[in-house]
Structures are given as structure tokens and as C-alpha cells.
Amino acid sequence: MRVSNLFGKTLKEIPAEADSISHQLLVRAGMIQQIAAGIYSYFPLGWLVLKKIEQIIREEMDTAGGQELMLPAIQPFELWEKSGRYPSFGKALFTTIDRKEHKLVFGPTHEEVITDVVRRHVQSYRDLPLLLYQIQDKFRDEPRPRGGLLRVREFIMKDLYSFHANAESLDKTYQKMIQAYKNVFARCGLPSVMVEADSGAIGGKESHEFMLIAETGEDEVIYCSTCDYAANVEKACIAKTKIEIKPQLPIEEISTPNIKTISDVAGFVSVSTSQTLKAVFYSADGELVFAVIRGDLNINEVKLKNLLKATELRLATETEVKAAGLVAGSASPVGLQGMKIVADNSITIGSNFVVGANKPDMHLKNVNYPRDFNVDIIADIATARPGDICTKCNGELLAQQGIEVGHIFKLGIFLSERLGASFLDQDGISRPIIMGCYGIGVGRLLAAAVEQNHDEKGIIWPLAIAPYQIYLCALNMDNPDVAEAAERLYHDLGNANLEVLFDDREESAGVKFNDADLVGIPLRLTISPRTLKNQSVEIKWRREKQSELLPLQQELTDKIKELVSKHRKG
């Protein structure tokens, strides 16, 4: 492709709307353009990258036994009523009504449709297992799209759905997909980490996410400094520090004027925060819930939400708290009635706690569970933090920001049961099909690649997903010798099946070099009167500072081809 013909212009200035690095660079490089909040067009350079990522994904899915198909973007709302997932998607589910007043959904994902497809075609265990995938546009009416391509409403996603006669078969495929995902990210040249994950609205039991580590990531990854444990903070478990259990002392009421926070209370009574209990109030689908946890820990709202099987969980408002007769800052599970109490299991690790007294400016000392209060549910609802202890090996946990680019789930049978997808087993008994699903956000992966690979000049594409492998930069195109040598090289490189973006514009060297750096093509070749004087071309990798001269001769294209393939392997 010649730059003089390429659709899409580079920009010198940072677009006002773009905040994240990847958004700024992708717009400045002329790769994407926003048309509405969270809705983008892909221009040729951006689309080329996307197609390369898609191709790598396709090859890995095919290798893993997947078959690609295409599913409708618009789906009947009834499918979502049947699956029962309508409430958990809530307003993100984008619906419309056709001329016959029939309610339709723009697919936010395709489990419902694919299950319906499979339901009609699978009758026997002999038809299983089955791995079907699609790469296409989906739409979620996100409350707040942000960060350019990092969180959009219309997005391209690869989803593979697997169908099984038994759990072993699902396990086998799940492992295969883990390997396929690792291959995909490795082949893209993007280091990834796999972490244990919460399965969220999608449902299901076991679930893992694939993250690209980047400072700007929205997700927090907790990982162990010594073993291989890694989990999304939403899911991560910690070994709660043991505290010596002392003989239980009688409860004592103490005056604590104007003392509300845990650290103030602990300081006032001269105990560590781990000898206090913290109370937090939530509204779970409208019901007030009293959550209690040891004072040195924080509540993990995702764990709490899952535990309560709540669709909506938020902190209770001040008004709601007052109306329930609770005293913020001095609340206590002791003597509390008329509301659900959920406790973190840390309240059993410790003794003689300091808690609120349910009276203003008063606290209680020496409170012990279960001697002094009862709870409705006791479970792990604590948030992991860096510095906490790993449950697997007692190592120290650390945290990093990551961008979620893939998520895989063992769905089980809840969808196939609800949608009536069953098969006859060897004994002629009808059973629900066991399912798994495996997604990759293709556009987000592209953006995450930029977040991970850039410098102050622009993007630095990994070779495997770069829109072109080579940026051929001809300086002084009005010089016939330059023009001729550049045209010949462009032609030869093309014949050697190298992907070349040929900057044939009559622009100054600075403009061309800056554009080359901005667009981020891995290898730059420069031809100019200066290089021709030496019968050579200049060659420079985008990631490196140094350039070198290669002699302009017959073997040049072979030499470049070799460099490119060596770079790809290295």
C-alpha cells in the first residue's frame, strides 16, 4: 500500500476526547474514529490489525477443534426470557421493537442463540462434544463506555461455545481452550496472565480470565510472589492473619465520644485493628443487609453479592441506615434484630473484639462470636490486598493492574436446561447438554496491545499483528534515483510476500519518520540520496534506537525476509 493512497490521516495533536494512551494513539495514527459514545469505525490500518488478530484466533480455535459459524446479531427477546438472564444483564441488554411489535435484542453475547441452534441439531451423545465459535459484533449498552476501545458498546468478540455429554469432556475442552488462549496471546506477541475469576452475570462455576498487564488496566490482579496463584481481586482469597485466641472476657461498655472509624476506635482502646469488628450496610435488591468483618480487613462486594445471590448490591444510604435504627460509626451485630447479618469468617479468628454498641458514641469491649451475637451467613467476604498472605503457599501476595482480554467459563447445565437443549445418553436417558463458553474481546485486545506497546512517539506493534511489517520510507521522491530505487524495492518486497507500507509522499523526512513512529510499523527501511551514495538502504526496528545500512543488491529482499522471520521467532 502506498501512503499517498491510504485512507486515514495522522494527527499531530491529541484529540480532545481521548484520555487513554491507546485511544489517543489509535486516533492519531488514523486507525479508528468514534461515531457515538462507545461506537467506533475501524479505518484500514486499524482493520488490518484487527484482521490479523482474528486470523490468529481462528487458527488456534480450529486447531483446538472449533468450527466457525456466523450467528444473527438480532435475537428474539423470548430467548432471553427463557434463559432467565435478562435481569442480570439489565439495561445493558439493548432491545428494540420491529414493525410487528415483536421485541428484539441486539445480541450482547450468543449463548442463548447457539444453545437454541444446538438444541435442534443435537439428539445423541454421539453428536457431542461440539465446539462452535463466531467472531462478530455484539452490543452492550454499557452505562459508561470509556477509554476508547477499552470499554465500548459495540464490539467485536470471539466466542466459542462447547457442548458436552459429561463433565470430563468439558474439563478436557476447558484445558484445551486454556492452551489455545495462551497460544493466541503468545502468538500476538502480548504477554498475558491467566487468573481465577468471578463468573458474574454469565453464571457458571469455574471461570478464568486472561489479562494483559498494563498500568492503565481497570482490573486488579492479585498474584503470589512465590507460587503460581493468581486471581482477579474480585475472586482472590487470602489467608487471614491468625490472632491469638484469648480467654473470653465479660462484655464492657465504653464511652467513645466522636470516635467512628476503625483506626480511631483501635487507637482509642489501644488494640490493633484486627481486634475490632467493622460493620458495613448494604442494600441487596432493596433489602438492607448488615455485613460484619474483622477491622483489619475490607469487604469484597463481589463476593458478598454472589453470596446473597443479589442482582443489585450497593452501599445503603444514610437515610436507609437511619430508618433501620442503626447508628453509623457505632453499629453492632450485638443485639441486632430484624435484618440479615452476613459475617466474614475472620470474626472467628480472634477474640474479645471491640465493636459498636448501637448507641451514639458508645462501643463494646470483649465481644465474642458466637457467645454474644448470631449471624445468618458466615463465609469469606474479604478483599485481598497486596501484602496479604497466599492461601496456597503462605507467600506474599502482590497486585498489578490488568486489562481483561479473555474470559472462559464452565457454564454447566443451567442454560441447556432452561432452553431445553438435551441429548440421549448411552442408556437412552435424556440429559441436559453440559456447556462451556470462551470469549476474547478482539477490539479490546487491540487497544490493550497499544497500552502495552508504545513510547512517546507512538505505537510499537508486535510484528505478528502489525498492519504492515515494513514501512518503506523514500526521502526526496522528486529525485529520480530515489524514486526508482524505492519503487523497485517496493515491488521486490511485495513479490517476496512481505507486507509493505510505502511512504511515497513528497513530504519532509521529519514528517515521514514521525508518521512511521506514530503508526508503529515494526521495521523501517529508508532510501534517500544519502543511502544511495553508499549503494544501500537504512534499516531500523521501531523498538530500537540504532539503525544500520544494508547494501542494495540482489539478495536484499532475502536478507530482509530473513530478518523479519528471525524477529518473529525471537
Add this chain to the structure above:
RNA sequence: CGGGGUGUAGCGCAGUGGCUAGCGCGCAUGGUUUGGGACCAUGAGGUCGGUGGUUCAAAUCCACUCACCCCGACCA
């Protein structure tokens, strides 16, 4: 949905009631340049987000409204 912000040329911005709405980038034409975003000259390009109001007079003041961005809520 709550809080904050921004809408003026393709892009980035200036313009707080008064003449024909400006500047930079980009674009067009001509010329001089030519290894890290060159220079000179000339030129094209505007429903000032929209609607309604106040006024002799509105990009500018008021009301409503729409869009976009940021923080939070939310989020495979």
C-alpha cells in the same frame, strides 16, 4: 442514575452584549527547501450543538434540550 466539565472551520483552541467571528495545525495553488513534524505568498473552508426567550443588537445573557468527556455507580 448522582457529581463535574465541554460543545465556535476537518483537528486543537481563542473570543463575557456592538463593525465583515479569529488563531494554530491540516487542506488548495505557486515558489524556495529536503535525514526528525521547513519557509514565503495567495486562497478555500463557519446553521458559533439545537429550540425558545430577553434586547435596537446574542457565539456572548436566560430557560429548556441534545451530544460528548471525566469521577462515581455499573460492567464477561
